[in-house]
Amino acid sequence: xxxxxxxxxxxxxxxxxxxxxxxxxxxxxxxxxxxxxxxxxxxxxxxxxxxxxxxxxxxxxxxxxxxxxxxxxxxxxxxxxxxxxxxxxxxxxxxxxxxxxxxxxxxxxxxxxxxxxxxxxxxxxxxxxxxxxxxxxxxxxx
Numbered sequence: 001x002x003x004x005x006x007x008x009x010x011x012x013x014x015x016x017x018x019x020x021x022x023x024x025x026x027x028x029x030x031x032x033x034x035x036x037x038x039x040x041x042x043x044x045x046x047x048x049x050x051x052x053x054x055x056x057x058x059x060x061x062x063x064x065x066x067x068x069x070x071x072x073x074x075x076x077x078x079x080x081x082x083x084x085x086x087x088x089x090x091x092x093x094x095x096x097x098x099x100x101x102x103x104x105x106x107x108x109x110x111x112x113x114x115x116x117x118x119x120x121x122x123x124x125x126x127x128x129x130x131x132x133x134x135x136x137x138x139x140x141x142x
Contacts, residue, residue, distance in 0.1 A: 002044045004071065004123055006032070009051040011058045011065040011092065018091040021066045023109030025050075028068065031115035038116075039123060046119075062095045068110060070122045075110065076100050078118035 008028055010021035017025075028048075036046050053065050063083060068075040076083060081102040088097035088108075099108050107114070 002126060003047045004035070004039065004044055004119060004126060005047050005049075005069075006119065007049045007051060007069040007072075009053050009064060009067050009069075011055070011062075012052040013055050013058075013091050016091055018089045018097065020088055020097060020108045024066050024068075027110055027112040028115060031112040031119065034112065034116050035119045038120070042123075042127070044123060044126070058092070059095070062092070063098045065092075066098045066110070068115065068118075070118050071126065073122070075115065075118045076102070078121045079114055081114075 006028075008024070010017050010024070032046055032048055039046065058065055063085060070078055074083075075081070079102055081100045084099040084101050084106060085096035086099050086106075086108065088095075097108075099106050100110060100114075101107070102114060
């Protein structure tokens with residue numbers, strides 16, 4: 001079975017995360033359920049990794065929090081989005097946190113629809129690589 005790798009990272013401070021990351025986690029869980037249902041008939045399994053970012057790492061680069069990678073590529077790259085930032089909450093302190101902008105809309109929590117869209121694009125890319133590898137290894141392909 002082929003795997004679609006998804007990694008999400010967010011700040012965890014004293015066992016808590018911010019409302020923005022908490023909302024994204026709910027959206028991510030919904031998106032994973034949708035992707036699993038959609039991709040299972042194709043023989044593709046979703047591998048989800050949730051990583052914690054320490055306060056020290058967050059202070060070094062706050063835009064790494066609430067970041068989703070699909071096949072080691074940031075979500076916004078799959079869907080033509082841009083990274084932005086805005087003030088968040090007490091957990092994050094005075095530091096501005098990550099947002100993404102897609103089609104003129106700014107998102108603090110990443111909606112499941114965008115995650116699914118990026119996941120499907122990554123899957124298409126993954127399946128395209130498989131088709132090409134057949135012909136790379138088999139001279140009888142036409």
